[in-house]
Amino acid sequence: xxxxxxxxxxxxxxxxxxxxxxxxxxxxxxxxxxxxxxxxxxxxxxxxxxxxxxxxxxxxxxxxxxxxxxxxxxxxxxxxxxxxxxxxxxxxxxxxxxxxxxxxxxxxxxxxxxxxxxxxxxxxxxxxxxxxxxxxxxxxxxxxxxxxxxxxxxxxxxxxxxxxxxxxxxxxxxxxxxxxxxxxxxxxxxxxxxxxxxxxxxxxxxxxxxxxxxxxxxxxxxxxxxxxxxxxxxxxxxxxxxxxxxxxxxxxxxxxxxxxxxxxxxxxxxxxxxxxxxxxxxxxxxxxxxxxxxxxxxxxxxxxxxxxxxxxxxxxxxxxxxxxxxxxxxxxxxxxxxxxxxxxxxxxxxxxxxxxxxx
Amino acid sequence: xxxxxxxxxxxxxxxxxxxxxxxxxxxxxxxxxxxxxxxxxxxxxxxxxxxxxxxxxxxxxxxxxxxxxxxxxxxxxxxxxxxxxxxxxxxxxxxxxxxxxxxxxxxxxxxxxxxxxxxxxxxxxxxxxxxxxxxxxxxxxxxxxxxxxxxxxxxxxxxxxxxxxxxxxxxxxxxxxxxxxxxxxxxxxxxxxxxxxxxxxxxxxxxxxxxxxxxxxxxxxxxxxxxxxxxxxxxxxxxxxxxxxxxxxxxxxxxxxxxxxxxxxxxxxxxxxxxxxxxxxxxxxxxxxxxxxxxxxxxxxxxxxxxxxxxxxxxxxxxxxxxxxxxxxxxxxxxxxxxxxxxxxxxxxxxxxxxxxxx
Numbered sequence: 112x113x114x115x116x117x118x119x120x121x122x123x124x125x126x127x128x129x130x131x132x133x134x135x136x137x138x139x140x141x142x143x144x145x146x147x148x149x150x151x152x153x154x155x156x157x158x159x160x161x162x163x164x165x166x167x168x169x170x171x172x173x174x175x176x177x178x179x180x181x182x183x184x185x186x187x188x189x190x191x192x193x194x195x196x197x198x199x200x201x202x203x204x205x206x207x208x209x210x211x212x213x214x215x216x217x218x219x220x221x222x223x224x225x226x227x228x229x230x231x232x233x234x235x236x237x238x239x240x241x242x243x244x245x246x247x248x249x250x251x252x253x254x255x256x257x258x259x260x261x262x263x264x265x266x267x268x269x270x271x272x273x274x275x276x277x278x279x280x281x282x283x284x285x286x287x288x289x290x291x292x293x294x295x296x297x298x299x300x301x302x303x304x305x306x307x308x309x310x311x312x313x314x315x316x317x318x319x320x321x322x323x324x325x326x327x328x329x330x331x332x333x334x335x336x337x338x339x340x341x342x343x344x345x346x347x348x349x350x351x352x353x354x355x356x357x358x359x360x361x362x363x364x365x366x367x368x369x370x371x372x373x374x375x376x377x378x379x380x381x382x383x384x385x386x387x388x389x390x391x392x393x394x395x396x397x398x399x400x401x402x403x404x405x406x407x408x409x410x411x412x413x414x415x416x417x418x419x420x421x422x423x424x425x426x427x428x429x430x431x432x433x434x435x436x437x438x439x440x441x442x443x444x445x446x447x448x449x450x451x452x453x454x455x456x457x458x459x460x461x462x463x464x465x466x467x468x469x470x
Numbered sequence: 471x472x473x474x475x476x477x478x479x480x481x482x483x484x485x486x487x488x489x490x491x492x493x494x495x496x497x498x499x500x501x502x503x504x505x506x507x508x509x510x511x512x513x514x515x516x517x518x519x520x521x522x523x524x525x526x527x528x529x530x531x532x533x534x535x536x537x538x539x540x541x542x543x544x545x546x547x548x549x550x551x552x553x554x555x556x557x558x559x560x561x562x563x564x565x566x567x568x569x570x571x572x573x574x575x576x577x578x579x580x581x582x583x584x585x586x587x588x589x590x591x592x593x594x595x596x597x598x599x600x601x602x603x604x605x606x607x608x609x610x611x612x613x614x615x616x617x618x619x620x621x622x623x624x625x626x627x628x629x630x631x632x633x634x635x636x637x638x639x640x641x642x643x644x645x646x647x648x649x650x651x652x653x654x655x656x657x658x659x660x661x662x663x664x665x666x667x668x669x670x671x672x673x674x675x676x677x678x679x680x681x682x683x684x685x686x687x688x689x690x691x692x693x694x695x696x697x698x699x700x701x702x703x704x705x706x707x708x709x710x711x712x713x714x715x716x717x718x719x720x721x722x723x724x725x726x727x728x729x730x731x732x733x734x735x736x737x738x739x740x741x742x743x744x745x746x747x748x749x750x751x752x753x754x755x756x757x758x759x760x761x762x763x764x765x766x767x768x769x770x771x772x773x774x775x776x777x778x779x780x781x782x783x784x785x786x787x788x789x790x791x792x793x794x795x796x797x798x799x800x801x802x803x804x805x806x807x808x809x810x811x812x813x814x815x816x817x818x819x820x821x822x823x824x825x826x827x828x829x
Binding site for chain 2: 160163164166167169270353358363373376377378380381382383384385386387388389390391392393394395396397398399
C-alpha cells in the first residue's frame, strides 16, 4: 500500500506491505484522515515527547527512529473482519471511525504513534473491530474524520466544568482551539472570545461560534472579554497554543478566580510565576484527548448537525501530498485542516464551505 | 507603645506612638500574635512581593522601605471603641480576633503589611470594630491567635473540593502544611501522608492528624501514599513548601488525574514541564488566605475542641524577642509556631503540650 512514512524527523512517501488483520482486527480502507498539528510537532519533537512521557511515568514502546505512519483522525470502510470478530457491531462495507488505539492480548496500544499499528496516512489500516463505531445518519467520510479533533475540544470544555453564566476566552484558533469554540457554543456559553494572529483562523473561529475573534496585537483577548462582558462574569480560558510562555502570559492576563484549561501541548520546559497564580487563586486544568463516550457523542453530534465542522475543513490531498501538506500547515493563514484521501493526487485542493472538493 | 518594626529588610524593636482609634475602629491590647513564615519571607522579599502583585494587577499602597509593623495572627482585648461603633457586636473587655484587614472610607486595607495599620508585634493595634469576632467558649488568647493560620488550611482544603474516598499528601509540615493536615483530619480524610525533612515537624504532623509522616530523603511522599493506599484512590496533593522546583517536582510525582493545591507561596520565577501536566491531566489549584466565614468557622472549631492547635504552639516571647524569634524560625527543628505576648521578656520560652508556658 501507499503510505507517508515518518522516521527520525523526516517524512517520505513510499509503498509498504499491506497490513494483515490479526485476531480481533478489522482491515480498513482509509477514506479520509485529518492532519493534526500534533503530527507536525511529533515529527520534529518525537524524542522529546518520549523523554517527557517516560519522565511522567508513562510507559512508551514507540521508537521514532524506526519507520512509523501517523494519522489518528481517520474514517474508513471495513474491507475485512479478521479472526475472533464474531461479536463485532460493524460489517464489511460500513463506514467507521475509532479512537486511535487498538486492543491487543497484552493491553491497549496506540495506533499511528506506533511502529506496529499504522495510522491513516496510508491506504489501509488495522483497527480493533470492537472499537470501531459505525458512522451514523449517512455522514460523509470527511466530516466523520473530524470526530477525533472535535472530541478533543469536547473533552477540554468538559474538564472545565462549565456552568451557566460562565464566559470563555480561547487563545489560539488552530483546530484544537476551534474544537473548544464549537463545544462552548454547543453548551450555549454566551460569550466566547477567540484570539489568533491569523485573519483566516479568526474568521473560522467566528464561523465555529466565537462571539468575537481578536488579533491579540490589536486588543488582548482578556481586554476584549472585559469590553464584551463588563469583566465581572466567571471566566474559563483555554490555552490552545502550546508554546513556552503562553501559560505564564495567560496566568498574568487572567482575572482573579479564573480557570485556565491547558489544551495546547507545550513540549518545552516552561516558566511560570506561582505568586501570580496564588494572588488570583487561579485553577489550571491540563486536558488530554477524550474518553470513548465523548468520542461517540461527538460523532453523533456531527452526524446530526449539532456541530458543523465544515468551516474547519479547508483542503484535501492524496497520500503523496502529505509532506507538502505538513509544510503548508506550518503557515497558519493557508489552511485550517487538510484531509488526506488515499487515491487522490499530491496537490492540495481547496474544499468549499460545504466540505466539497472542486472536482 | 513597644513594637517590632520592619523596614527595608531589617527588624528593630523600639517605642513608637500609640495608635488612636478613628471612626469605626476598636483599639485592641494585643494578647498574643503568632509569627508567620510569610513575615520571615516578606521581611526579605517584600519588594519582590509588591512587584509581582503589581504585575498580577493587584493594587498595592504598602511601602516596605518605610516603617511597618507585621503580625497578622492576633488575638487581643478591646480597650476602647472609637467613634461610629455604636452597632459593634463587641464590647470593651472582650477577647477578640479579626481577619487582618480594616474597613476604611476608601475601601478595605490590609493590616500588618501596611504603613498605616500596624499588626500584632506591638502592644496595641487598631481593628475595625465591625470585623472583630468575640472569642467564644472561654478559649484562651493563644489558641485564639491560631485562628488565622488554621483558616488558611481550611480554605486550601476547601479549594480542593475534597470528596469521600479522596486521599491526601501534604508536602511540607510548616504551619501551613500542618493547618492543611488538621483540616483534612476534620473532614475525615482517611489517608493523609505528610512529608518534611524535620523530625520535629513530622512528629507535629502526626499529632495534628497525619496518618504517617515521612522524610522524603528516605521515602518520597507519593511512594508512601502508594504503600498505604495501593495507589488507586483519588489523590489531592498540597504543596506547602513554596520554593522553586517544588511545583514541578509535585507534578512529576503526582499520579494521573491528581489535583495539586499550591498553598506554599513561591515568590520566585519557577520552571514547570506542561507536558507532564497534560499527560496526567493534572489540576493545579492555587489557594490564598480564606474568607471571613471560613475564619469564623475555624475560630468556632478551635473553641469547641474540634481542632486541637496545641501541638503547633511551641514557644512564646515578648515583643523584644521578635528579632530572635524570626532567626529561630529559620531553623525548622527548633520551633513550629512562636507566639508573641506583649509584656513578656525577650527570651523564647517553650510551651507545653497543653499550650502553657513554663512560668
